[in-house]
Amino acid sequence: MKHFIIVSILVIGATLLVYTGIQSIGVLPAQASAQAVSIDRLLNIQFWLISFLFSLITVTLLYSLVVFRRKPGDTSDGAHIEGNTRLEILWTLIPLFVVIFVAYLGAQSLGETRRVDPTALQVEVLSGQWFWSFTYPDYGVTTDTLYLPVNKQAVLRMTSIDVIHSFWVPEFRVKQDLVPGKTTELRITPIQTGEYQVLCAEICGASHAYMVAPVRVVTQEEFTAWIEQQASQVALDPVQRGRRLANQYCIACHSIDGSQKVGPTWKGLAGSVVQLADGSTVVADAEYLRNSIINPNLQIHAGFQPNVMPNFSNILSESQIEDLIAYIQSIK
């Protein structure tokens, strides 16, 4: 009996210690969405359970190891206790009820993260190796930075042009894969203005680690101002329009300063003589550049692999391709 009392006190003490330890080192990033609030609440309940169960097992075990260790010279056996059916039923049924209760809380928390606001801001998310692109269909605006107004739900409708990617902003907590041939949905209600990053969380090939795009949560007024500026800003200069497209889709793989990336650099490309993988050569004129964008396997640049560059014929409009070529031709 004495042992049980000591162990019980130690277990309670250890539970408080472990839980306080977890909380004091700060285990989660900033809580920047309404969904994060509900997820962190459930995590907190689980941290209590983890602290208790960890203490219960390890403290009892360590106590036994110290108190019941074999004394030198003792060759006798321990107490002959084969089991206790009542105890076994107890530690089957109690955990059973606990896990069912946790599952119930889990379902409730899932419901909260999926709560639908019919007035949510619509955003279409397109991903590919290795870029993020965000379109606001109500405003006809497409950008490489995700702007979201604070305290307003945004519904992201997402798809991929090549392999599976996954949308994750750690401060928002929620995560959703983007699957080719399918549209998936994610709802986020930012509650804190600031700058974050969307990270690709599903391995998607060589540059997976660098598939990152900026996220800005701004006030409603700032958002309105930004979106109006974007909608009205149809730059007159095709090179400028091309640069914006390039920043969105291309620069993950193609450098403009001659540095090595997954694809050939654009520095000094236009007008140069390109060595192809099949041994022939071609002058990098507008037609070559167009082919490389809409039919990338036709002429493979020597030293680079086929099937890496996505086919952009369904993503870019004819005029956007013209803009992009104009931009590439402007890089000397």
Next chain:
Amino acid sequence: MKTILSLGLVRGLAWEILGTALGIGFVALVRALMGLPAWKAEPAVVFGALLGALFFLYGVGILNDWLKWAAGEETEDHLDDSHLGWRRYFGPSLDHKVIGIQYLVLSLLLMSVGGLFALIFRTELARSQMQFLTLNQYNTLMSLHGMVMIISILLGISAFMNYLVPMLIGARDMAFPRLNSFSFWIAVPAGLILLSSLFLGGFDTGWTGYPPLSVRAPLGMQMFFLGVSLAGFSSILGGLNIIVTVVRLRAHSMTAFRMPIFVWAALATSVISLTATQLIGLSFQMVMLQRLFGMGFFDPAKGGNPILFQHLFWFYSHPAVYIFVLPGLGIISELLPVFVRKPLFGYRWVAMSSLGIALVGFLVWAHHMFTSGMAEYLRVPFMYSTLLVAVPTGVKFFSWVATVWRGKISFDTPMLFILAGIIVFLLGGLSGPPNATISTDLHLHDTYFIVGHFHDTMYGGYIFPFFAAIFYWYPKMTGKRLNETLGKLQFWLIAPSFTVMSLLMMRVGLLGMRRRIADYDPALGFDPYHLVMTIMAFLTALGVIVFFINLIYTHFKGQPATGNVWNSRSPEWQVPSPMPVHNYDRELEVVGEPYDYGLPGSRYVKFHGEA
């Protein structure tokens, strides 16, 4: 030289090279006859590798008896090949103990290779920015680390199930000795083909090989798929053999609830490997066919569905986790009573909890897919079923703690590894439920939290019990006892450093470190954590090196230990070590409970005719 050439392994490798060359030539010939360009790497290499594996099996001699039977010839029932000495370990022996040790050596070999891969990319991760690996090299090493370790673990559990199960139930051998030998030898070409992916362009998908990425990956991807598919045969046939052996070949008086507890674990494991392994083979072969023949299983442009792959893949790959840990948990339950000198608390509950985990394990696979875009409402039932696994797992923990309570505990090396196994598996178990409740998993999925959680379950459920089992049964295998001082040094190098590493993995994961990334943003401030993790990984590796030194030291300087080293009640320790070829020369009779330590005068088994 003649001796070397007569070894089954050497002949097998020679035949494998021949078979691969023939396969490549055959594809080139068929293509030429069809009027296509003769050389196309992918079909030629895949068919060559497949034919090479079949030729290996022929060359090693494992098909000989079956071929003779097919030709109507008689063969000897079960050869005693002990006169061959060390050479029988390199040929198609039918003795379950030889096969067990073959499995063990191959498993340790692959574990070292997989561990080396981990050390290489762990060093790259010690600092942010890329240091000495390219992105593709990183991805290939990281992906191969996963699958090489999985194959190594499958071989490691087969090692102990093969070596122990017939011995523990009083059988002369396994039910199907030739099938048993086949199961081992097919793992050799499988391992070679898997590792060959390193030299054929590698692959960048992680061990999960999700399409469409795996459809676009280099040729190494096909070697990965083919190697794993072949290794699957080893698992399926091995599982079948264990089940039949346990059901049919037990000593007559050994009722189900008087079997050693490890046998229950082996049975539960084998039920999973016999019935689930096909699904990973299927999913991988579907991607192989999609790549080779353009079949559109997972190609949305052809009406396929990439998510279908994930369902097929996880239907095996989640239960597979229980294949990895159940034997280890069985070893914990088996050894704990010996070192605390007390009966296993609640034997029947522990036995049933293994079956419970195995059965519930079949109903939880989609918890790996909560973010995948699968049918949304289906996630909730999978959350309930997943959390249910905690109940039988809890029964095991409570029973272990109750077994230790009021025992007379001694701390030999096997016991130290058992205790580390319990505590580390507890960390792995307790970090599980946050991944099971869907909303919290939306944050944790595909982060280092999962990496830490998973490594804890593997070390607690496999690595630590595996080393405990090696130290415990080494005298039975060789007649010599491994050095205790080196064993304790190994333990203190591995256990604390691994635990620190896994906790840091969980920490960076919660803070936003994605898994499977070659590089991380220095602005996140993870550099110091990763440096510590890398140091801890090297300390763990140092512990494994100490283990190999111990093996060499014991071989030359080890003290003979032929008796009941651990004062165990189990049947294999009632006869001198090492075990003779057909195990017990007299029939085994069960006369008591397996774990009645502390009950004066009681015995578990006696031999026929013994007083």
